[in-house]
Amino acid sequence: MEALPVFVSLRSNFYERSSSRQVSGCTRLTLLFVLIFNLSRCSSALRVIGGNITEVQGETVVLPCKLIDTTETLTQISWQRMTRGKPQNDNFYTITSQNGPQFVNGRDDRFQIIGNFSDKNGSIQLSNVTLLDEGVYTCIFTLFPSGNHETKIPLNLLVPPVTSLSHNHAVLGNEEVSLATCTAAGSRPPAEVRWLTGTLAEKVRATDSSTQHSNGTTTTVSSLFGVPTKEINQHVVQCVVTNPALSKEETMSFTIQVYFSPMGVYIGEKSKDSFRCVTEANPSANFTWRRPGHSFPQPGVRVEGATLQFLSMSSDLNGLYQCEASNLYGKDSGYLYVHMTSGFLLDTPYGGACSACWALFSLLLIAIVAAAAVWYLYKSGKLTRMPGGTREEMQKVRKTSSGSEEPQRVEEEVEEEADETAVAVQETQRSR
Known part of the structure; x- marks a missing residue:
């Protein structure tokens, strides 16, 4: 009759020890779940802000990159590029708190950090930008413990045309000839060329042609034709060139010249x-x-x-x-x-x-x-x-x-x- 309490007591102790182990395992699982949840929540909350940049060739461009909405530790900012000049993905720039900015795979002093590592701002500046710099730039923030977070920044370039206006030596006659040629060379996108002829609108006409180059630029040529008579001699016409790369349209004036020998x-x-x-x-x-x-x-x-x-x-x-x-x-x-x-x-x-x-x-x-x-x-x-x-x-x-x-x-x-x-x-x- 006395053994029963002993048996019950032992069994009760066994259950108590088993329950204690189960509670400890559940606690660890709960803590791990909470940690993962928090990390996931933090990772989903942070953002890397970049942009889509368009700039004129020869100017200075800013490639923006900033990390927001996180309290994780920033260990490094890295930059990669895939451009006309570097068609393979290329690591070229890193910034750390200990070493500051450093070039990777070759130095290019046109790049300069304008952000602040402490502010999680990795923006860089590129001066004298060329068509070879056009492409996609990747900004990468390395955080602890969540790892790498990045954004891609496309860089598109506009190329202003090189404009010129030349006159052709039209000699007095009865056959239609080219009077003047207006050229907008090497632009991107192609330039628009038009003529302002005033009172000569019914006496002259324009023809346009374009040539596309391997670097993506285009040369547009517009020629003004007319019969070289004394009536159109010394009349002023204008060639107008427009292009997104120009801050304003470019206007070139020209006085038509019809050449002839002394008459009387x-x-x-x-x-x-x-x-x-x-x-x-x-x-x-x-x-x-x-x-x-x-x-x-x-x-x-x-x-x-x-x-x-x-x-x-x-x-x-x-x-x-x-x-x-x-x-x-x-x-x-x-x-x-x-x-x-x-x-x-x-x-x-x-x-x-x-x-x-x-x-x-x-x-x-x-x-x-x-x-x-x-x-x-x-x-x-x-x-x-x-x-x-x-x-x-x-x-x-x-x-x-x-x-x-x-x-x-x-x-x-x-x-x-x-x-x-x-x-x-x-x-x-x-x-x-």
């Missing part, structure tokens, strides 16, 4: 003793004065560019003078006949335009020259009176501005002007 040479009176040679040409003409059959210049005459000035009223200066206008595209000439008598200067421009005030005098002088020519031909036997009428063998003097005149014939025909006409000429000169 006109000799007009500049003052009472000087005359000026005028023509229309592009580029501007150079003027050369000559006196056919005589050395020139000579005493009593001064030549300054297009101007011919008589310094004295000597009859030695009587005769024909030629003004030649020339440029790279051709030449043309005009003529001036000068006759001085009793201190008066009389002139007749050939191939030139007389001013209105000379109209009356010119008519009178032509009549005098014609009379002198008839008299000269009659005296020389070239003019003969025949039965039934009169036959005249005389040459007409061409009064045009072409370069093929016969200046000697003009001079010979008027040099025979008789002295008896001097009085009439003087009277005309006084009436001017």
Whole structure:
């Protein structure tokens, strides 16, 4: 009867020891579960903030990387890259609290840490960025005890175009030619090129072409076409280039140039003793004065560019003078006949335009020259009176501005002007 309590007591002690072990195991499992839960909660709560960066080539870019919402211990910040210049994933930069920033696999001083390790800020700066730097950068934070946490930062580059505007040497004609070329070279993305032509919108047209390069950039060329006429010469047009890499659109102005040789040479009176040679040409003409059959210049005459000035009223200066206008595209000439008598200067421009005030005098002088020519031909036997009428063998003097005149014939025909006409000429000169 006494053994039963002993048996019960032993059994009770066994159960107590077993229960104690079970409680201890449950406690350890609970603690492990709580630890894992807390770590999981901490890991899911922290964040690594980066970004998607777009920058212009040649500028300085910031690659942001910051760890937030964690109290774990930071042991290291690492940077990796996979770029055009480094197509394989490459570790290139580390930061620790003990050693600070250090380059890995080669030094590149364009990189600089701008964050703070203590603030869990691993942001870096890259200066003078190029297309070879374009790619994906990875920022990695190593924490204890949770391990590595990272973010990827794509870097995209814009490349501004190199712009230029050139003109083509369009010569006066009737066929359509290229007048100007506007180029936006090596841009990314491709540049947009357009023309502002104003009143020439119906007379010119633009054609565009583009070439893509292996580095991802594009060159865009726009040509302006039109018929090279005097009507469009000297008109101003503009080439406008736009691109996201430019802070503002780029505008280049251009004056259309149509080149042509001198067209018509006109000799007009500049003052009472000087005359000026005028023509229309592009580029501007150079003027050369000559006196056919005589050395020139000579005493009593001064030549300054297009101007011919008589310094004295000597009859030695009587005769024909030629003004030649020339440029790279051709030449043309005009003529001036000068006759001085009793201190008066009389002139007749050939191939030139007389001013209105000379109209009356010119008519009178032509009549005098014609009379002198008839008299000269009659005296020389070239003019003969025949039965039934009169036959005249005389040459007409061409009064045009072409370069093929016969200046000697003009001079010979008027040099025979008789002295008896001097009085009439003087009277005309006084009436001017």
